[in-house]
Amino acid sequence: MSSASSATPTSDAAIRAGIDRSLRHPVMFFLTSGAAWLAVSILLAITASIKVHCPTFLDGCGFVDFGRVFPAHINTLIYGWGFQSGFGVLIWLMARMSRQECRSAGTILAAGHVWNLGVLLGTLGILCGEGSGMPWMEFPRFAWPVLLLSYIAIVVWSFIQFRVRAGERTFVAQWYLLGAMMWFPWLSITANTLLFCVPGHPVMAAGINAWFKSGLVFLFFVPSALGAAYYLAPKLTGRPIPSHTLARLGFWSLAVVAPWAGMQKLAGAPLPVFLPYVGAAATALLAVPLLIAALNLLRTIFSSEEKLPKCAPMSFTLAGLVSMLVLAATAVLFNLPGSSLWKVQFSLSGYGFDMLAVYGVFGFMMFAAVYFMVPRLTNCEWRYPRLINMHFFFSVYGIGAIVVGAMIGGYVHGSAAEAWLQPWEYVVDTLRPFAAVSTFAWCVILFANVFFFLHLALMWLRPDRLLAACKAKTEDRVAQSQQTEDPQSTTP
Amino acid sequence: MSAPSQQPDLENSVPAVASPPPVEREKSIPESGSEPISLRTTVICGAVLILGGLIAGYSGNQFSYASLFRDGYVRERPPGAKITPPAPKKALDAYMARGKKIFEGKCITCHGPEAKGNGVTYPSLVGSPWALGETERFSLIVLNGLAGAVSDGKTYGVMTPQGIGMTPEDLAGIMTYVRNHFGNTKGDVVTVEMARNAMKASAARKNAGQLMSAGELADHVRNLEGKEVKPDDMVDPLTFAPVAVAAAPSAVPVAPPAETAPATGTAPAPDAAPPVPAPGAP
Amino acid sequence: MDPTRDNPIIRFNTFWWALWAFFAFAIVLAAIMIFNRAAPTNLEDAVAVARYQTQQTVAEAQAKALPAADIEAAIPEVAAKLAASKPVAVERPDQVVPESPTSKALIAEPALGPTTEPAPVPVPAPAPAPATEGTPAETDAPAPVNS
Numbered sequence: 001m002s003s004a005s006s007a008t009p010t011s012d013a014a015i016r017a018g019i020d021r022s023l024r025h026p027v028m029f030f031l032t033s034g035a036a037w038l039a040v041s042i043l044l045a046i047t048a049s050i051k052v053h054c055p056t057f058l059d060g061c062g063f064v065d066f067g068r069v070f071p072a073h074i075n076t077l078i079y080g081w082g083f084q085s086g087f088g089v090l091i092w093l094m095a096r097m098s099r100q101e102c103r104s105a106g107t108i109l110a111a112g113h114v115w116n117l118g119v120l121l122g123t124l125g126i127l128c129g130e131g132s133g134m135p136w137m138e139f140p141r142f143a144w145p146v147l148l149l150s151y152i153a154i155v156v157w158s159f160i161q162f163r164v165r166a167g168e169r170t171f172v173a174q175w176y177l178l179g180a181m182m183w184f185p186w187l188s189i190t191a192n193t194l195l196f197c198v199p200g201h202p203v204m205a206a207g208i209n210a211w212f213k214s215g216l217v218f219l220f221f222v223p224s225a226l227g228a229a230y231y232l233a234p235k236l237t238g239r240p241i242p243s244h245t246l247a248r249l250g251f252w253s254l255a256v257v258a259p260w261a262g263m264q265k266l267a268g269a270p271l272p273v274f275l276p277y278v279g280a281a282a283t284a285l286l287a288v289p290l291l292i293a294a295l296n297l298l299r300t301i302f303s304s305e306e307k308l309p310k311c312a313p314m315s316f317t318l319a320g321l322v323s324m325l326v327l328a329a330t331a332v333l334f335n336l337p338g339s340s341l342w343k344v345q346f347s348l349s350g351y352g353f354d355m356l357a358v359y360g361v362f363g364f365m366m367f368a369a370v371y372f373m374v375p376r377l378t379n380c381e382w383r384y385p386r387l388i389n390m391h392f393f394f395s396v397y398g399i400g401a402i403v404v405g406a407m408i409g410g411y412v413h414g415s416a417a418e419a420w421l422q423p424w425e426y427v428v429d430t431l432r433p434f435a436a437v438s439t440f441a442w443c444v445i446l447f448a449n450v451f452f453f454l455h456l457a458l459m460w461l462r463p464d465r466l467l468a469a470c471k472a473k474t475e476d477r478v479a480q481s482q483q484t485e486d487p488q489s490t491t492p
Numbered sequence: 493m494s495a496p497s498q499q500p501d502l503e504n505s506v507p508a509v510a511s512p513p514p515v516e517r518e519k520s521i522p523e524s525g526s527e528p529i530s531l532r533t534t535v536i537c538g539a540v541l542i543l544g545g546l547i548a549g550y551s552g553n554q555f556s557y558a559s560l561f562r563d564g565y566v567r568e569r570p571p572g573a574k575i576t577p578p579a580p581k582k583a584l585d586a587y588m589a590r591g592k593k594i595f596e597g598k599c600i601t602c603h604g605p606e607a608k609g610n611g612v613t614y615p616s617l618v619g620s621p622w623a624l625g626e627t628e629r630f631s632l633i634v635l636n637g638l639a640g641a642v643s644d645g646k647t648y649g650v651m652t653p654q655g656i657g658m659t660p661e662d663l664a665g666i667m668t669y670v671r672n673h674f675g676n677t678k679g680d681v682v683t684v685e686m687a688r689n690a691m692k693a694s695a696a697r698k699n700a701g702q703l704m705s706a707g708e709l710a711d712h713v714r715n716l717e718g719k720e721v722k723p724d725d726m727v728d729p730l731t732f733a734p735v736a737v738a739a740a741p742s743a744v745p746v747a748p749p750a751e752t753a754p755a756t757g758t759a760p761a762p763d764a765a766p767p768v769p770a771p772g773a774p
Numbered sequence: 775m776d777p778t779r780d781n782p783i784i785r786f787n788t789f790w791w792a793l794w795a796f797f798a799f800a801i802v803l804a805a806i807m808i809f810n811r812a813a814p815t816n817l818e819d820a821v822a823v824a825r826y827q828t829q830q831t832v833a834e835a836q837a838k839a840l841p842a843a844d845i846e847a848a849i850p851e852v853a854a855k856l857a858a859s860k861p862v863a864v865e866r867p868d869q870v871v872p873e874s875p876t877s878k879a880l881i882a883e884p885a886l887g888p889t890t891e892p893a894p895v896p897v898p899a900p901a902p903a904p905a906t907e908g909t910p911a912e913t914d915a916p917a918p919v920n921s
Binding site: 100152156159160163164165166182185186189190193194198 | 779780781784785788789791792793795796797798799800803807
């Protein structure tokens with residue numbers, strides 16, 4: 001941002017404030033509705049998880065059969081929470097980095113409503129039994145064109161902002177965000193056309209579906225998370241990213257390797273045999289871009305002797321980076337064909353891996369970005385720091401429990417399934433305690449996220465009493481910081 | 493301050509911060525540095541690359557769309573399992589066992605559990621001259637299906653061809669079963685060799701692949717060629733290859749019970765490799 | 775600031791380029807699919823054509839053989855049979871749980887107890903017979919035998 005000749009701090013702040021003002025409504029809408037869908041998704045996750053270890057839970061009601069409530073959970077998590085928070089963060093980050101005010105807030109808001117309508121109708125379709133049965137694509141057939149078109153109506157303006165940006169410099173974060181914006185339509189059109197519109201070989205359809213699932217994780221969610229991380233880490237600390245070359249290497253290795261990943265889920269199926277193993281190899285190789293990005297950013301954050309800013313975005317960014325390291329390690333460890341691939345192929349581990357990627361890596365980065373953006377968008381400090389602390393710690397505990405319960409437990413589950421002389425009941429008995437741990441973890445995460453949603457909604461709606469309280473709180477804090485050298489603020 | 497209204501402030505028009513507002517406290521993103529890539533990073537990434545390469549090479553056939561499984565793939569034996577070959581059985585029993593499986597999997601849905609059909613759309617196989625008569629005619633019906641009038645002159649429904657994916661062992665089994673069960677007592681065995689000849693004859697038809705008709709069947713009223721196997725000959729129950737059993741129990745009363753016990757067709761030992769796929773398979 | 779880059783023409787162009795970029799993969803996919811639509815070259819595809827034809831013939835014949843009117847007419851008959859085969863309530867119990875209220879009632883009034891003759895043992899239905907035939911035979915057994 002320093003390439004302009006006449007950039008003074010006040011004009012910088014004025015530009016930033018103008019950008020924030022132009023984007024206020026679309027972004028706050030996406031964040032709030034995303035948080036609401038997240039709460040819905042976690043409720044569905046708890047129901048589904050209970051049904052794994054107590055199958056008679058709610059067994060009279062057809063709407064919450066496991067085969068309906070689990071896909072509903074996954075799809076609301078991805079399309080309701082994942083994409084909407086991604087939209088909010090993506091368009092704000094791109095606008096800020098390109099220093100362009102948003103001129104299409106109305107269109108984006110309208111498209112966002114259409115997106116929400118699509119997700120709502122799709123979820124109702126799943127719960128009524130009309131789901132397509134393909135993992136991560138379970139919305140009934142009508143949904144995907146609706147979602148794709150509203151997606152395009154939301155993100156095309158960010159492309160324009162990037163193109164007309166002032167200055168020649170591109171930020172690392174911008175590469176990742178551009179990539180994410182472009183890769184999703186490719187994934188979506190390919191997978192949806194080949195699975196829903198064109199007749200093809202059904203076993204290969206399962207392969208394409210597995211490829212889409214992996215592509216969504218590594219070509220949309222992880223790049224969006226990395227974009228947010230590469231923005232927040234240098235921004236919060238004021239320190240540069242240590243190695244530009246390494247960042248470029250990381251981006252291109254992700255772009256080249258990630259499209260090959262995904263089919264390892266079908267190892268052993270009657271597919272051409274190289275496909276699943278290339279998928280396993282690519283997923284293991286994805287540890288490289290994840291490691292590169294995590295190391296680069298951790299060096300950014302910890303590179304100097306100064307104390308870190310103690311604020312919510314920083315904590316969540318660090319949590320996201322640690323999750324990224326764990327994801328890199330498990331991407332390698334779960335794809336070894338002689339040993340672990342057989343055990344995690346059809347077990348709870350796959351679910352744990354997905355949740356680590358979608359909630360651990362992507363979710364934490366999005367929370368970090370949300371806690372950074374919202375005070376700037378709403379001109380209001382976060383009112384209840386204790387809620388933020390609760391959100392952070394309970395989310396971290398929850399994800400930790402998911403890693404232990406689902407990933408490790410899934411490995412045990414898979415090993416039990418490999419003992420093919422035992423009856424299947426033995427396998428389910430092995431799984432039961434880990435499924436119970438997963439349920440507990442989701443309950444903990446629900447607890448955290450309900451407060452997140454309430455806090456966010458209060459920040460946007462701002463009834464007048466709250467307004468006065470916010471003002472009083474900030475004045476207190478400013479007074480405190482003038483007395484002590486070390487402010488315990490929630491924002492930098 | 494004016495009288496507090498309870499309307500939410502959606503335009504965020506009233507700032508709720510004292511100075512400085514958060515946007516002014518922001519730092520700028522500095523230019524990225526150009527430190528060299530550290531050795532540690534290179535070593536770790538190199539190790540991952542090698543591992544990835546090994547995983548990709550595990551399949552053995554890169555980019556070959558024709559291979560569906562790894563070269564030299566052998567199903568794993570469960571730990572502690574001993575491979576005992578299945579005990580030989582009488583030919584008639586072995587073929588009938590195979591035929592029973594096929595019948596209960598495919599034929600029972602139309603012809604019924606007693607093979608009596610329903611008199612309207614599915615004919616009865618009990619005492620049917622075409623089922624009990626010449627084997628080539630019967631085999632062609634099974635392989636290619638049938639439309640039009642059947643042996644009693646009535647027209648029932650259309651019979652679906654069963655030949656796709658049917659092995660000669662299956663065909664021999666189902667024909668033997670129908671001819672020797674449900675009250676039919678033909679007493680002969682249709683062998684695998686005869687079934688193979690039937691499949692050749694079926695493929696050599698002028699209009700191969702289409703349903704049979706009574707007229708065309710009239711050209712095939714003959715028995716299939718093949719070495720005859722007596723109903724009491726001992727065969728391997730899986731491949732139906734003839735098995736030379738050791739000499740029959742001699743007149744000496746000390747006859748090892750192992751000679752006769754396998755002939756009663758006990759269930760295979762639980763630690764033998766079962767021929768059916770494990771339930772965990774995808 | 776470089777003012778020449780931020781003008782309506784560039785914005786308009788970028789909009790359409792972005793749309794093209796979004797759909798580029800789909801266009802490539804369509805091109806690959808169109809150019810790969812070859813005649814069946816392996817046995818599986820060639821045989822599949824004949825199989826689909828036969829399947830259609832069979833399906834039509836079966837649909838013709840399954841007239842909806844007959845099914846509608848048969849439903850009341852089958853329903854009556856099913857209703858008749860429902861097991862009736864036992865008036866005189868053959869087996870009584872000790873210490874239950876029923877047994878206590880019987881001690882008071884022995885006339886309602888089981889008869890001295892044992893209930894007829896149901897002859898087990900022959901093995902290959904379908905389940906529906908077995909049910910009426912079994913439910914005949916607990917029917918009350920009034921002395």
